[in-house]
Amino acid sequence: MDLELKGKSVILRPLKKSDVSSIFKYTKFPDIPRYTFVPSPNTIENIETFIKKSHKFARKGTIYIFGIVPDDASEVVGTLGIHDVSVMHKKAEVGYWLAKKFRGRGIMPEAIGLALKFCFKELKLQRVQAPTLPENVISQKLLKSCGFKYEGRHRNYYRHHKRIKDAYMYAITKDDYRSARKKN
Numbered sequence: 007m008d009l010e011l012k013g014k015s016v017i018l019r020p021l022k023k024s025d026v027s028s029i030f031k032y033t034k035f036p037d038i039p040r041y042t043f044v045p046s047p048n049t050i051e052n053i054e055t056f057i058k059k060s061h062k063f064a065r066k067g068t069i070y071i072f073g074i075v076p077d078d079a080s081e082v083v084g085t086l087g088i089h090d091v092s093v094m095h096k097k098a099e100v101g102y103w104l105a106k107k108f109r110g111r112g113i114m115p116e117a118i119g120l121a122l123k124f125c126f127k128e129l130k131l132q133r134v135q136a137p138t139l140p141e142n143v144i145s146q147k148l149l150k151s152c153g154f155k156y157e158g159r160h161r162n163y164y165r166h167h168k169r170i171k172d173a174y175m176y177a178i179t180k181d182d183y184r185s186a187r188k189k190n
Contacts, residue, residue, distance in 0.1 A: 009064070011072065011120040016113050018072035018086060018120050020064065021057045025073055028081040029053050032105035041142045042103045043166070067091060070124075074117050076108060083108045086117050088125060088134075096132040098125055118152045126180045133180070137163055137173035149176040153186040 011018040021029075030053055033044045056071075063069035069089050073082035084104035091098040100121055104114050125131045136154060138145045150156070154176035163173035 009070070011124055013116045013120050015077045016116045016120070017075045017077075018117055019075060021060050021071055021073045021082065021085070023054065023057060025057065025082045026050055026053045028083070029057075029073075029085070032083060033103070035106050037106065038103050039167070041139055041145065042101065044103060067093070072117075072121070074102075074104065074113065076111075076113050079108070084114070084117070086121055088121055088129075091129065091131075093129075096130065098129070098131055098134055100125075100134055100136045114148055115152055118148070122152070122178065122183055126183050131180065133177055135175060135177040137175050139166070140172055140174050146174060146176065152178070153182055154178045155182065 009020060027050075029044075030048065030050055033039065033048050033053075038044055039048065060069070060071035064071070068091050069087060070091070071085055071087045074084040074086055075082055084102065086100065086102040089099045089101060100118065102114065102117065104117075122134060125134050135157075136145075136149050137160065138149070140159070146156070155178065157175045157177055160173045160175050162170045163175075164171060
């Protein structure tokens with residue numbers, strides 16, 4: 007996958023084998039595995055496998071995993087995934103994480119904006135959803151700031167660290183996205 011999404015201060019690009027060390031380093035922070043599905047256990051081998059699989063899924067068009075590289079960094083400081091892409095149903099799901107020291111600088115809202123543009127313009131989707139764990143308030147605030155709307159609690163939505171958990175579902179439609187773009 008050679009797909010690269012460029013913003014004003016961030017680039018989303020395919021993961022490379024050379025990203026293993028930065029992903030390993032940044033995913034050690036406890037908030038990352040607490041709220042996401044980063045490779046577990048956090049080993050070099052699991053991250054290498056994750057990167058290889060990300061390329062296979064991208065070729066199939068079902069999952070796109072991007073490394074997040076801000077303009078003031080020379081390494082991947084997070085990832086953003088577009089998962090469960092359904093051409094038939096015109097929808098997908100997003101998930102993401104960002105290293106703690108890069109938070110609060112507008113990197114993730116810009117990265118999500120790039121992903122939404124890709125989903126709605128290139129993939130021709132009609133809906134992008136983002137489930138969060140109920141306790142992940144920071145992610146919920148981020149999604150609202152990016153135009154996502156809260157749709158409710160989905161019981162027993164996914165398996166997270168060997169436990170079945172509920173999710174708060176947020177979603178944005180293509181029409182929501184267009185309306186928000188016109189306002190800005």
